[in-house]
Amino acid sequence: MDTPLINLSELSPEALAAFVKELGLPAFRGKQIAGWLSQGATFDEMTNLPLETRKLLATKATTGALRIAGKLQSAIDGTIKYLFDLGDGNFIESVLMKYKYGYSVCVSTQAGCRMGCTFCASAKAGFVRNLTGAEILAQLRAICKDQKISISHIVMMGVGEPLDNYENVLDFIRMAHDPNGMNISYRKMSLSTCGVVPGIERLMEENIPLTLSVSLHAPFQEQRAQMMPVARKYKLDKLLEICNTYTVRTGRRITFEYAMIRDVNDSPKHADELIRLLGSMLCHVNLIPVNAVDGTGYHKAERERIDAFRKRLEDGGVAATVRRAMGRDIEAACGQLRRKAMEDRSEGKATDGDLCKE
Numbered sequence: 001m002d003t004p005l006i007n008l009s010e011l012s013p014e015a016l017a018a019f020v021k022e023l024g025l026p027a028f029r030g031k032q033i034a035g036w037l038s039q040g041a042t043f044d045e046m047t048n049l050p051l052e053t054r055k056l057l058a059t060k061a062t063t064g065a066l067r068i069a070g071k072l073q074s075a076i077d078g079t080i081k082y083l084f085d086l087g088d089g090n091f092i093e094s095v096l097m098k099y100k101y102g103y104s105v106c107v108s109t110q111a112g113c114r115m116g117c118t119f120c121a122s123a124k125a126g127f128v129r130n131l132t133g134a135e136i137l138a139q140l141r142a143i144c145k146d147q148k149i150s151i152s153h154i155v156m157m158g159v160g161e162p163l164d165n166y167e168n169v170l171d172f173i174r175m176a177h178d179p180n181g182m183n184i185s186y187r188k189m190s191l192s193t194c195g196v197v198p199g200i201e202r203l204m205e206e207n208i209p210l211t212l213s214v215s216l217h218a219p220f221q222e223q224r225a226q227m228m229p230v231a232r233k234y235k236l237d238k239l240l241e242i243c244n245t246y247t248v249r250t251g252r253r254i255t256f257e258y259a260m261i262r263d264v265n266d267s268p269k270h271a272d273e274l275i276r277l278l279g280s281m282l283c284h285v286n287l288i289p290v291n292a293v294d295g296t297g298y299h300k301a302e303r304e305r306i307d308a309f310r311k312r313l314e315d316g317g318v319a320a321t322v323r324r325a326m327g328r329d330i331e332a333a334c335g336q337l338r339r340k341a342m343e344d345r346s347e348g349k350a351t352d353g354d355l356c357k358e
C-alpha cells in the first residue's frame with residue numbers, strides 16, 4: 001500500500017525540521033521550505049532548492065497549496081470570490097474584500113455545513129467534512145499569492161460553522177496570528193457562529209481578543225428554530241445568557257447578525273423584541289440585506305423597511321448598522337459558487353476556470 005503524502009503546511013516548525021532531517025537534507029532547507037510554504041508556493045516554485053530536492057519532496061509530501069478552480073470579480077467594488085479545489089473532489093469558497101483600512105478575507109471553515117439554516121446555500125449542499133487549520137490558512141495564502149497583497153483582517157463567516165470545527169479553527173486562528181507567519185492581530189479577526197452555546201463558552205475561556213459575531217435572525221424562539229435548526233438544541237434564552245456573560249467576562253462587544261428578510265423578520269414587532277432582549281447588553285446589531293437563494297422562498301426586505309428597522313433599534317437604545325453589500329453582482333452570499341461547482345461536477349461538467357470572469 002502507498003504511504004500517504006505528508007501535507008507540509010500542517011507540520012509544526014519542529015516537525016518540518018525532523019522531516020527534512022529524515023530525508024537527509026541539511027537543516028537550512030527546512031527554513032527555506034517553510035518560507036515558501038508561507039507564500040502558498042508549489043514545489044516547482046521553490047526555485048532556491050535543487051531540482052533533485054524538489055523532485056524528492058514531491059514523492060513524499062504535498063505543500064497544501066490550494067488550486068484556484070474559479071474566481072468572480074465584482075465590477076462594482078472589486079470584491080473577488082474564489083472557488084478552491086481541495087484535491088479530494090471537494091470545493092470551498094473564500095471572498096476577498098477591499099476596504100479603506102485594508103484587505104479582508106472571509107474564509108470557509110468546513111466543506112459544507114450541517115447546521116441547516118433555511119436561508120443558506122451551504123446548508124442545501126450538505127456537510128462533507130471539516131477543514132484542517134492548514135486548509136483554512138491555505139485560503140489566505142492562495143489569495144495573497146494570487147493578488148500579491150497582504151491581508152489585514154479575517155472574517156470566519158464563509159461556508160461552515162466555525163464552532164462545529166473548534167480545534168481546527170483555533171489552530172487556524174493561532175497560525176494566522178503567528179508573528180513568524182501572517183502576523184494578523186486577534187483584534188482584526190471576527191468569528192461568526194449560528195449560536196453553538198458550548199463553543200461560545202469554550203471560546204470565552206481562551207481569552208483571545210477576537211470579535212464574536214452571533215447570527216440571530218429572529219428574536220422569537222419558535223421562529224428562530226424554524227429558520228435555524230440549531231436553535232432547537234441551543235435555545236434563544238440560553239444563547240443570550242451566554243452572550244451576556246461573554247461580554248461581561250471579556251469586556252468585548254458582541255455583534256448580532258440579523259438578515260433582513262421581507263415579511264419574515266422585518267416588522268416593528270421584531271425590532272421591539274430585539275430592543276427588549278438586547279437593550280442592556282454590550283452589543284451591536286448588524287442588519288444584512290440578504291441575497292436571495294434559489295429555492296428558499298426568502299426575499300430581500302425593502303430598503304425603506306431596513307432603514308426604519310435600524311432607526312427603531314437605535315431609538316430604543318440598541319446600536320445598529322446596515323451592512324454594506326459587497327460583490328452584489330457576483331452573488332456574494334456564502335456557498336452559492338461551491339454549490340454550483342458541486343452540481344456541475346456531479347453532472348460531469350468541467351469546473352476548471354469556467355467560473356472565471358476576469
Ligand code: SF4
Pocket residue numbers: 113114115116117120121122123158159160161194334
Ligand atoms: S448560515 Fe452558516 S451556519 Fe447556517 S447553514 Fe449556512 S454556513 Fe452553516
